[in-house]
Amino acid sequence: MKNIKCYSKNALTFHKNIVNDSLNKGEDKDNLLKNESDITKAYADYKDKFNKNNLFTISAHGFDGEDKANLLKLYSSQRKSIIQLKIELTTNELKQRINTCPNCTIEKVASLDHYIPKDEFPEFSVNPINLVPCCSTCNSKKKENWKDDKQLLFLNLYSDIIPLSQYLFVNVISKTEFTFELKNVSKIDSNLFKVIGSHYGKLNLLQRFREDSDEVISELDLLISNGRDSFNNDTKLEKFINNHYSTVEKRDGVNNWKVVLVKAMLNSKIYF
Ligand SMILES: [Zn+2]
Numbered sequence: 636m637k638n639i640k641c642y643s644k645n646a647l648t649f650h651k652n653i654v655n656d657s658l659n660k661g662e663d664k665d666n667l668l669k670n671e672s673d674i675t676k677a678y679a680d681y682k683d684k685f686n687k688n689n690l691f692t693i694s695a696h697g698f699d700g701e702d703k704a705n706l707l708k709l710y711s712s713q714r715k716s717i718i719q720l721k722i723e724l725t726t727n728e729l730k731q732r733i734n735t736c737p738n739c740t741i742e743k744v745a746s747l748d749h750y751i752p753k754d755e756f757p758e759f760s761v762n763p764i765n766l767v768p769c770c771s772t773c774n775s776k777k778k779e780n781w782k783d784d785k786q787l788l789f790l791n792l793y794s795d796i797i798p799l800s801q802y803l804f805v806n807v808i809s810k811t812e813f814t815f816e817l818k819n820v821s822k823i824d825s826n827l828f829k830v831i832g833s834h835y836g837k838l839n840l841l842q843r844f845r846e847d848s849d850e851v852i853s854e855l856d857l858l859i860s861n862g863r864d865s866f867n868n869d870t871k872l873e874k875f876i877n878n879h880y881s882t883v884e885k886r887d888g889v890n891n892w893k894v895v896l897v898k899a900m901l902n903s904k905i906y907f
Contacts (some may be wrong), residue, residue, distance in 0.1 A: 644816040681764070689782055693751065801890060807900060816841065862875060
């Protein structure tokens with residue numbers, strides 16, 4: 636789990652372009668243009684609270700009826716600018732597609748999730764900094780939830796600062812008996828750690844990692860058995876394997892579940 640890059644151009648312009656491009660019927664367009672100054676204020680408020688990492692305090696404008704219906708219609712996964720945005724948000728600085736859901740790092744991205752739900756905040760239905768690439772499992776578990784009366788329920792991978800210290804661990808008993816767990820061993824801010832706990836809990840991540848682990852273990856088995864043929868020396872092989880996964884850790888982050896699982900297996904002395 637690590638931070639992802641956010642839409643870097645002007646978010647309000649993105650919204651305005653969709654309004655201008657898509658609405659041919661004068662009636663709908665007039666209705667949307669009538670609300671433009673309120674939308675402009677709402678976008679400024681979103682950006683301000685997003686920058687201060689304080690989205691918890693944002694209030695909905697309260698658009699309803701025809702206003703709400705027209706705003707919701709702006710978002711369609713089939714719309715060209717939304718498809719383009721999805722591509723942009725899943726392409727890294729090296730122009731490589733990173734198509735893994737950042738919320739779980741297990742499944743492929745299927746759609747864009749509204750971090751703040753569009754039903755409650757239709758003003759942000761096409762706000763690109765409110766849209767996060769997401770797999771269908773995470774999207775269906777998140778639904779319209781985003782906060783309770785005390786805290787945000789999900790990490791915002793654009794604006795929350797994901798810790799660079801380890802908080803995801805694996806308790807290894809054997810190659811087939813192990814569990815993932817969250818532990819705040821490096822004094823991560825307690826409020827952030829609560830959101831991490833809620834994110835992993837509501838998306839059922841610890842169980843989902845466990846269910847997807849077989850492939851990771853069998854790849855590790857394969858790498859070690861091939862390595863034994865080539866190296867003929869366990870000390871050198873162990874060094875090679877550890878170096879390999881250190882590189883993976885640099886790329887995918889210290890809390891990437893596959894990295895954490897492999898490191899725990901190697902440290903458990905099952906292999907060496
Ligand atoms: Zn996911």
